[in-house]
Every structure is written in C-alpha cells, then in structure tokens.
Amino acid sequence: MNSKISIVALIPTLAFFVALDVQAQDALALEEIIVTAQKREQSLQDVPVSVTAITGDQIHEGGITGVMDVAMETPNFTMTQFNIGEPQYFIRGIGTTLDSAGADPAVATFIDEVYIGRAGGGSMDLYDLERIEVLRGPQGTLFGKNVVGGAISVTTRKPTEDFHAKLGVTAGNYSTIGVRGLINGAISDNVNGSFSFASRQRDGYVDNVVDGREYHDEDNLSFRGQLAFAPTDTMDVRLIADYSDDDQAGNCRNVNNTDLNDPFGLSVPLYDPVISAQTGGDIRKCASSLGAFQKREIRGLTARINWELENSTLTSITAYRDTDYSWSEDLAALPVGLTTFNLIDAADEESDQISQEFRLTSAGDGDIDWLVGAFFMRENVDRAENFVGSWGPPFAAQGFVLLDGDIVFAQDNETTSTAVYGQVDWHINDSFHWSIGGRFAKDEKEITQSLINLEDPAFDSAVLSGLLGVPVNLVVLGIPANGPTELLTFIGTGDPSALNGPYSAQASDDWSEFVPSTSLSWHFGDNSLLYFTASKGYKSGAYVAQRTTAETAVIPLEPEFATNFELGLKTEFWDNRMRLNATVFTMDYEDLQVFRLVGSLLVGANAEATTSGLELDMTALLSENWIVSASYGYLDAEYDTFISGDDDLSGNTLPRSAENSFNVNSNYIFDLSGGSTIDFALSYTYKGDYFGEVNNSPASKEDGFGLLNASFGWTSADERWEAVAWGKNITDEEYRIHSIVSNVSGTVDLWNIPATYGLTVNYSFN
Numbered sequence: 106m107n108s109k110i111s112i113v114a115l116i117p118t119l120a121f122f123v124a125l126d127v128q129a130q131d132a133l134a135l136e137e138i139i140v141t142a143q144k145r146e147q148s149l150q151d152v153p154v155s156v157t158a159i160t161g162d163q164i165h166e167g168g169i170t171g172v173m174d175v176a177m178e179t180p181n182f183t184m185t186q187f188n189i190g191e192p193q194y195f196i197r198g199i200g201t202t203l204d205s206a207g208a209d210p211a212v213a214t215f216i217d218e219v220y221i222g223r224a225g226g227g228s229m230d231l232y233d234l235e236r237i238e239v240l241r242g243p244q245g246t247l248f249g250k251n252v253v254g255g256a257i258s259v260t261t262r263k264p265t266e267d268f269h270a271k272l273g274v275t276a277g278n279y280s281t282i283g284v285r286g287l288i289n290g291a292i293s294d295n296v297n298g299s300f301s302f303a304s305r306q307r308d309g310y311v312d313n314v315v316d317g318r319e320y321h322d323e324d325n326l327s328f329r330g331q332l333a334f335a336p337t338d339t340m341d342v343r344l345i346a347d348y349s350d351d352d353q354a355g356n357c358r359n360v361n362n363t364d365l366n367d368p369f370g371l372s373v374p375l376y377d378p379v380i381s382a383q384t385g386g387d388i389r390k391c392a393s394s395l396g397a398f399q400k401r402e403i404r405g406l407t408a409r410i411n412w413e414l415e416n417s418t419l420t421s422i423t424a425y426r427d428t429d430y431s432w433s434e435d436l437a438a439l440p441v442g443l444t445t446f447n448l449i450d451a452a453d454e455e456s457d458q459i460s461q462e463f464r465l466t467s468a469g470d471g472d473i474d475w476l477v478g479a480f481f482m483r484e485n486v487d488r489a490e491n492f493v494g495s496w497g498p499p500f501a502a503q504g505f506v507l508l509d510g511d512i513v514f515a516q517d518n519e520t521t522s523t524a525v526y527g528q529v530d531w532h533i534n535d536s537f538h539w540s541i542g543g544r545f546a547k548d549e550k551e552i553t554q555s556l557i558n559l560e561d562p563a564f565d566s567a568v569l570s571g572l573l574g575v576p577v578n579l580v581v582l583g584i585p586a587n588g589p590t591e592l593l594t595f596i597g598t599g600d601p602s603a604l605n606g607p608y609s610a611q612a613s614d615d616w617s618e619f620v621p622s623t624s625l626s627w628h629f630g631d632n633s634l635l636y637f638t639a640s641k642g643y644k645s646g647a648y649v650a651q652r653t654t655a656e657t658a659v660i661p662l663e664p665e666f667a668t669n670f671e672l673g674l675k676t677e678f679w680d681n682r683m684r685l686n687a688t689v690f691t692m693d694y695e696d697l698q699v700f701r702l703v704g705s706l707l708v709g710a711n712a713e714a715t716t717s718g719l720e721l722d723m724t725a726l727l728s729e730n731w732i733v734s735a736s737y738g739y740l741d742a743e744y745d746t747f748i749s750g751d752d753d754l755s756g757n758t759l760p761r762s763a764e765n766s767f768n769v770n771s772n773y774i775f776d777l778s779g780g781s782t783i784d785f786a787l788s789y790t791y792k793g794d795y796f797g798e799v800n801n802s803p804a805s806k807e808d809g810f811g812l813l814n815a816s817f818g819w820t821s822a823d824e825r826w827e828a829v830a831w832g833k834n835i836t837d838e839e840y841r842i843h844s845i846v847s848n849v850s851g852t853v854d855l856w857n858i859p860a861t862y863g864l865t866v867n868y869s870f871n
Contacts, residue, residue, distance in 0.1 A: 180738030198742030207648030243642025277863020780822030
C-alpha cells in the first residue's frame with residue numbers, strides 16, 4: 106500500500122478531528138515524560154539527547170508487543186530479522202548483520218540498565234513496563250558498554266506498596282490465544298513485590314506445500330518477578346528475575362525476484378517452472394524439504410542497590426544473563442533435487458554474561474552536577490553453525506564445490522570489557538548549561554575458531570565437542586548423532602574457495618579508546634531548549650564468523666568509530682498542550698564494520714561512511730479527550746569509501762536506510778453516560794524505500810510500505826473492565842522482513858505478518 110492510499114484512508118478521521126472544538130483550555134496540559142537517558146531522572150524536554158520515549162501507557166494503548174512495533178514508532182529506526190536469535194537493528198543507517206560470537210551489536214539493548222551482549226537476548230514481551238527509550242546516535246559516555254549506533258533502553262515497572270492485579274485474555278485470527286497477568290503490592294511492612302507473566306500462541310501464516318506444516322508461528326512464555334525493599338533509611342534494593350521461552354516451527358522462505366537476479370540464466374529454464382509448480386508465486390506459501398524450527402531460552406538476574414550518601418547517591422547494578430537458542434532453515438527455499446542448488450543452515454548458540462556497574466551521582470541541586478562510574482563485563486559465547494550444501498548440474502560437472510558438503514563453523518569466544526566514565530554539568534545560569542564527559546573503555550577478546558568438513562562420517566556429539574572444546578549438539582544442527590566417528594585430520598588447505606580443508610585456530614586481541622562528549626544547552630522562554638551536542642562512539646574489533654582458512658580466522662576487523670554532531674530543539678507551547686522536538690545531525694563513521702554475502706560466503710570488511718538527517722517528534726493535546734502524535738525521519742546515508750575484494754562500493758547507500766519515514770497516531774476518548782468510556786485509536790506508519798544489501802542490488806530493494814492499525818476499546822466506569830477490539834496491518838500490506846540475494850537466482854525471502862485482528866479483555870483487581 107502506498108502513502109497516497111493511506112492518506113486517503115485517514116481523511117474521514119481527520120475531517121472528524123478538525124470539526125472538534127480545539128480551543129485552548131487552561132486546565133489541560135501534556136503529561137511530563139521522565140527519562141533516564143543521562144542516568145538520572147529528568148524531564149524529556151530538559152535532556153540534550155535525541156530520544157524517543159514510549160511510556161507504559163502508550164505501549165498498552167498502542168498494542169506494542171515487540172521491538173518491531175517500537176521501530177515503527179521511531180524516526181530513522183529500521184528492524185529486520187534473520188531469525189529469532191538474530192534481530193537486526195539499524196538506527197540512522199547504522200547496524201550490523203554480523204552473527205559472530207566475537208562481535209558486538211552496533212545498536213545495543215539495555216534492560217533496567219543492564220547491557221545485553223547478544224542481540225537475540227534482548228527480545229522480550231513488552232508487558233508491565235514503565236517506558237522504552239530509543240536513543241539515536243552514539244551513547245559512548247554514560248552507558249556501561251560501548252554504544253556506537255544507538256540504544257534501546259527498556260525500564261520495567263518497579264514494585265510499589267499499592268496493591269494492583271490484572272488479568273487479560275486475547276483471542277484473534279490465526280488461532281491467536283494470549284494470556285497476560287500481573288500482581289503488585291506490599292509483601293510486608295518493608296518489602297514490595299511484583300510478578301508478571303505472558304503467554305502467547307499463534308498459528309503460522311506460511312504454508313509449506315511439501316510437508317503440510319504451518320511456519321512463522323508464535324509460541325512464547327515469559328515471566329518476571331521483582332522484590333523491592335529498604336534495609337535502611339538511606340538504602341533501597343531491587344531484585345529482578347526474568348525468564349522467556351520460545352518454541353516455534355521457524356522460518357520457511359520462498360524465492361522471488363528471479364527477473365531481477367539471474368546471474369547464470371537459470372530462472373526461465375529451471376527456477377520459474379519450479380516456483381510455479383510448487384507455490385505459484387504466493388508469498389504465503391513455501392516449498393522446503395527441511396522441517397525447520399526455532400527455539401530460545403532467556404534467563405536473567407539483576408540486583409540494583411541505591412545508597413543515599415550525604416550529597417550523592419551510590420548505585421550498584423549486578424547482573425547475570427544467559428541465552429540459549431537454536432534454529433534450522435532452508436536457505437535455498439526449494440525442494441532438494443528440483444533445483445541446481447540447495448543449502449541448509451542451522452546453528453546452536455549458548456551465551457552467558459556477568460556484569461557489574463558502580464555509579465556515583467551528585468544530588469543535582471547545585472550549580473555543578475557530576476557523575477562518575479565504572480563498568481565490568483565478561484561474556485562467553487559458544488556457537489556452532491552447520492551448512493549442508495549440494496550443487497547439481499551444470500555446476501557439479503564443472504567441479505564447482507563452494508559450500509558443497511557438510512560443513513560446521515564453530516566459535517568459542519570470551520569478551521572482557523572494562524570502563525570508567527564521568528560527566529560534569531555546569532549550570533552557568535538559569536539559561537545556559539554546559540556538559541562535558543568522557544569514557545575510557547578497554548575490550549579484550551579470546552576466540553577459538555574451527556572449520557570441520559563432515560562429508561561422509563557422522564560425528565558423535567561428545568567426540569566433536571571434545572575436539573573443539575565447544576559444546577556442539579549435532580542433533581540440533583541436523584547432523585545424525587550416531588554412526589562412524591572417524592575424524593578428519595586438521596590440515597588447513599589455505600584454499601578459500603574449496604572449503605574442504607578443516608582447521609582450528611586461536612586468536613586474541615584487545616582494543617582501548619577514550620570517547621568524549623560535550624553539549625551546550627540554552628533554555629529560552631518558559632518551555633524551550635536549544636542544544637548542540639558533539640560526541641564520539643566506539644565499538645571494539647570483531648572476529649568474523651565463517652572464515653574459510655585459519656589464516657583469515659585470526660584477523661579481526663578494525664574497531665568502529667563514530668563522530669556525531671547534533672543540533673536539537675525541544676519546545677512546548679499552546680499552554681503546554683503542544684510538544685515539538687526537532688533534531689538535525691551528521692555522523693562520520695570510520696572503519697564501519699560491514700558483513701555481507703559474497704557468492705555463498707559471508708565476509709567482513711571495514712568501510713568509511715557518513716549519515717546525516719532530520720528527526721521530528723510532535724504531540725498535541727487537542728482537547729480533553731483527544732491526543733495526536735506524529736514523527737518524521739529523513740536520512741541520507743552512504744559509504745564514502747568501501748572497497749571489498751574486487752568490488753568498489755563507495756557512494757552506495759547504506760542498507761536498511763529509508764530516506765523518509767513517518768508515523769501518525771490519534772487517540773480519542775468518548776465519555777458515555779454512567780461514567781464508562783470508548784477509546785478509539787488509529788495509527789499509520791510509513792517506511793520509505795531501502796536496500797537490503799550493501800551493493801544496492803535492485804533485487805534487494807524494498808519498496809516503501811505503510812501499515813494501518815486501529816483499535817476500539819470500552820472501559821467500565823470503575824476502570825476494572827476493559828475490552829478492546831483491535832486490528833494490525835488491517836490493509837494487509839506485504840513487505841519483506843528479511844531477504845537474501847541468492848548467488849544462483851532471485852531472492853530468498855521472509856515476509857511480514859499479514860492482517861491480524863482480535864479481541865482483548867482485561868480485568869483489574871484494584
């Protein structure tokens with residue numbers, strides 16, 4: 106659906122809104138939004154940072170259930186997803202698709218200020234939250250771990266002494282069944298607690314014509330428990346435990362765009378007839394001989410202590426997290442034997458991390474405020490990825506053996522990160538504030554990388570695990586667990602194209618960097634802020650997965666640096682009923698880490714890039730019952746210099762960088778006799794064209810798309826009962842959430858969820 110159709114669809118609603126009386130009423134004002142983007146509670150309008158804040162109420166009212174929904178609400182934020190364990194976040198054109206155990210995310214996730222080392226470990230059911238903050242650009246000074254592209258900061262709701270309980274049930278199409286609940290209140294005179302859970306199941310929306318199963322389903326169970334208590338009058342403690350489990354049928358891709366990508370002339374004689382016979386080109390059908398799956402478990406423990414000293418607060422955040430996930434899918438997306446190439450990809454990953462952060466913050470009531478902190482994290486990631494490939498005519502007859510056979514890439518990586526940081530804010534007078542900060546960070550990585558060509562022998566899990574020093578579950582990887590255990594001799598061939606020479610290589614390296622930041626703020630008028638910020642971001646070096654030789658496996662990518670300049674305006678007017686925030690920015694990236702598919706191999710390289718753009722956020726309380734919000738993002742992102750192998754990609758647009766994106770939300774409440782209310786919400790989100798690949802291949806281009814969501818809810822007079830009829834993507838827009846440009850023909854794609862609708866009923870025990 107294009108933007109013109111969407112705007113036409115909104116005209117009746119907009120006409121109704123315009124007809125309403127929107128004259129100023131002195132008693133009305135927008136609610137203040139409190140954020141912790143600078144590690145102390147501040148009004149969103151006083152923070153010289155480009156941040157989109159979504160409150161817990163907005164999450165509930167907007168039906169936001171995952172990070173994909175958050176990305177749609179945020180200017181210049183694009184999300185794609187390879188699988189359940191590998192979401193791909195891009196903010197202002199910067200992100201990464203590097204899945205290596207020896208790499209860090211460019212856009213980091215923080216849950217209650219705890220850094221999440223693996224991107225898949227940050228996904229969670231967005232229930233019982235206080236707010237979500239999306240910070241755009243480098244956050245190198247105050248956040249515990251290096252953040253070069255942006256941060257997604259999730260804050261859960263703290264337990265209180267007031268009793269509150271809620272139970273909700275959702276039913277929808279695709280046999281959707283969801284149950285959510287929470288309970289909060291005082292456990293004793295000095296201890297408060299809360300417990301929340303969420304369960305959601307949904308049938309798949311892609312039918313596999315080969316095995317008759319439905320894929321792209323949903324099956325999640327999540328828990329979170331918290332205790333909050335005060336051992337003394339000056340100390341409070343908060344303990345948090347969370348758990349999440351996913352068990353899904355997984356991805357089932359289909360082949361498209363054969364007319365745009367046919368390097369060997371195979372589409373007309375081979376691929377198009379097979380596609381026509383199997384799926385008929387229906388994107389809601391796939392044809393795979395593999396029984397794919399996705400599984401994930403996430404566990405976390407956090408202890409947060411705040412100790413009020415005479416003129417400052419000492420904060421300690423201790424955390425442990427671990428994530429296990431495994432998956433298997435067919436990357437050729439057509440039945441074995443019917444096309445010239447087949448490739449099965451499966452991975453098994455276990456990661457755990459411990460982190461400790463200490464922070465000392467001034468009381469914040471003087472001309473000079475300050476903050477100092479120290480951070481430590483140790484993360485272990487064991488990853489094994491198995492590729493089972495086969496080539497048919499005409500390639501087999503030519504001895505074309507690239508990714509032909511049964512190959513495992515294994516990694517065992519340990520990352521140790523330490524940092525000290527600080528910031529000083531000088532309130533020069535009532536109007537001008539100056540902030541200066543810095544962070545010194547050091548990262549060390551130790552990795553063992555291995556390549557095993559399984560070919561004929563069926564390796565025993567225990568034998569292979571002992572050989573690699575890495576836990577490897579061959580059943581999970583789709584390799585027979587029983588059979589001969591004859592091991593191939595580890596002799597590196599040095600041939601990067603054949604992949605028939607196994608190796609095992611060890612490497613270690615460390616990187617350290619000082620990253621400064623400064624901002625100057627001018628508070629003019631009663632509710633206006635103009636600020637200028639200059640900051641630097643840093644991401645440590647990375648070891649690339651799927652290296653084909655021992656020689657290349659021990660060579661890391663260079664560290665990544667970003668220099669950001671930002672001019673922002675934050676203002677409220679119309680008696681504080683209108684809020685408008687605007688930001689213009691430019692960022693220079695040095696040694697941007699790029700991960701790309703070349704032929705059948707995944708390779709990494711460094712590049713120079715520049716991104717610049719504009720971001721707008723607006724909220725208006727048009728009447729006592731009607732609130733409207735909108736956001737807009739403009740982005741110009743390109744590689745200044747990028748030479749990868751024989752390819753000169755300089756001047757290309759960065760992938761997943763839509764030039765234009767916007768979002769409009771409207772919420773109107775009708776008061777009924779007797780005190781009950783009707784709440785009508787309507788939202789429209791548009792993402793412009795973007796490329797999925799760094800070479801800007803026409804086949805990887807995703808055309809602009811728009812999503813229209815709506816809900817119609819009733820709340821009882823005592824606010825105990827709530828019933829909401831909702832619809833998402835109600836115009837059934839179709840776009841790809843992930844795409845691979847095949848080295849043989851067409852693209853191999855995953856598609857978004859189609860139109861969904863349902864009814865949610867909540868009951869509150871107040």
